[in-house]
Amino acid sequence: MKLRQLYRACCALAIALLSAAPAGAQDAAPIKIGIVVFLSGQAAAPFGVPAKNAAELMADSLNKGGVLGKPYDKKGFGGRPIELVFVDEAGGTTKQVQEYRNLVQRQEVDMIIGYIGSGDCLAVGPVAEELKRLTVFFDCGTPRIFEDASYKYVFRTGPHGVMDNVALALYTLKRNPNVKTIIGINQNYAWGQDSWNDFIESMKALKPDVKILDPQWPKLGAGQYNAEISALLAADADVVHTSLWGGDLESFILQAAPRDLFKKSLVVLSAGEHVVDRLETQVPQGTPFGARGPHNYYAPDSELNRWLRKSYQERYKLTPIQASYKMAQAFLGVKSAYEKAMDKNGGKHPDQDQIIAAFEHHAWEGPSGKVEMKLGKGHQAVQGTAIGTVKHEGGKAVAADIERYAAEKVNPPEGVKSLDWIKAGFK
Template sequence: MTRTRKPGISRRSTLALMGAGAVTFAAPWVARAQAKTIKIGMPTILSGRVAQLGTSSRNAVMLEVEKVNAAGGLAGRQIEMVIRDSKGQPQEAARIARELVNTDGCEMLLDGEASSGSFAVHEVARDLGVLCIHTCSEASSLTADPKQHIPNAFRCVRQGIHDSIVGAGYAAGIAKAKGLKKWATCSPDYAYGRDTTGEFVLYLKKFAPDVEIISESWPKLFQPDYTEVVTKILQAKPQALYSCLWGGDLTSYIDQANIYAMFTQMEVFAVNMADYTALTVVKNLPKGIHSGDRYIKTFPPTPENAAWGDAYKAKYNEYPTNWSWQNATAVMFLNEAVKKANSTDGKKVAEALTGLTIKCPFGADGTVTMRADDHTLVGYAIGWGTTIPQEPYVPDVKAGDWKTIFELEAEWKKSKGYT
């Protein structure tokens, strides 16, 4: 680029550009702190296979930002969201995050990336010192590992380890009641699938020691046909099946397992079933699949949650996803933290966020907390239930117990050498 410009550019304007650049790069958010509007940058996935989740994140953020702006903004400053597509590529997410701060003058970041990209954005936040809230990454190590800890980054997302503890506790209860000893697993063959399944099995055996895993299947991510996996599991004749397949893979699997009547031959535990994106797509949803809650407007069963789900649906003509509630909660946290700090200064807001408890429609008891020691979200509604083929899809969600979660999470952290 500089080569083509060479003949036309004067020394004076070059100097001016360099000067402006130096100011921008030195401390852009300080240089622009007087601006009336406050820009918040957000890299997320708006194209490709999981675009639906990224779009639902953007939708939820905009829904909440409108409310904040209508009420006067953050400390009197209107929020302007700058949202860019990372296509789900970590290096692109990092580049965009840096550009949003350095070039666009964003004073805060909402990181709407899946686990892979969130670690890259985390490094950018570490480098630039800008306030960053992760809103989509469930990978436990992002906040549990002390090496990742920085004062200016927070995670406003459910966490893998919490889900495994609650899921295994729920499954163990049913295993004991119904005498389910022989279990099979079937999960996608990549980091998420293996980690989540491993943790689930670990806690299942802890809670129900006579459980035995008699068959494991690891289909590829995005595999079109699961027939051989389905029949393999049928041959093994387990009493129960655990799967963390998700999205289109899960719906394919259900359609293919359905015609083998698999769901009448064993109890199925599919942690990612109770998400509207999957529930509304499957045409012949079998009754009685056990699933964790992702986002469902009937859990927690409060008028606030139902109203939020309906407002989202009214505006976007589809139901929110798991990523939606997490992003909405992040904006709620920002709003409350700025009020508490009475400032939009990143450092002060970060201090206010640490340990902050806010009222929230997605809280297990109507509130959620940004835990002080590891900057991660706790107290959110988490539970398991069984599905039915029409609304409300999961009529009776059994809530997980946060006391148990905290105890086992602490043990787990110790076993990992995190504390």
């Protein structure tokens, strides 16, 4: 009971503080948004916490109003302030489905933005449909969400993971047309398997005579890769593909670089941006790496991007990485859809169905450039992407030789399953 009293006291204090601020329009009841990201476990540091930070930054900045330039200068969403409720994504799908119900039915949030794990997205989708609550996936990668099902209440503002490896294959072959053998080291779970599959299928489609060697499958969170590195060195392949992330990728690079794996083979990192950001020059020069979209190193030099980098750096003393960019992108997507719906509604606040109607096939500018809801009947975003190579410059790592890929070039057209599209030679 003590806890509840404390909680109530905190709530009362928060409400008192909030209402002390100059009140806007009278009808501006706050919009309550549930934010579900990993706050504990392996995926918290590389993805969950950067996303949470960005959500807090976005909510506070939008609530002040006028902090971001046009068209995002309105306070909150169409004048309504935003209130966030955080939930930890750790613990597996059974718990996530239950926590989702709690968010909608007990906390009565107006919408949910979140989910990094593909399994969580797959599990939550049908429940969102059942409970009829607007749910925006911002990060999870599997294309199955909208390729295997169709939803009314579910949107994904981040592109799916297929383009990461399609672009990486295009990049690898353009810069090394004589690649003969490929090997991989990927974590033994859905993300690792899908990434490897997308990469080798793209390579086979682009260069049919390429030879695929037997890949390594360390388990998620292994941390020790000496045996795998020995096998990779022995295989002596031209290209080593890896979709490792977070601490796993850091350990792999720190163990593989001294053994000259990066000199012997071209190691390509499909989602290495957040690790390059941390390890800097410890990542060997000349290593191609992706950022799951045109984020961070690949973000355009726009006012929005400069604002995000500056204010995130000031507030957290860190660079915003992929997950932060994607969270900001989701917030701006919902905000602009909300305000679009509001305009259509004659300046009155829209209801959920009106927001959804405005969100379908919506397009907006995020800190990483243009985002378009083009797939999944207007519920799945596409975006161009970019791949570059690590270059050491003044004790820092930067991206050099950046190649940009238009959204249509690295994403399947509407109604075609990703793997079929790759196997048919990107047609």
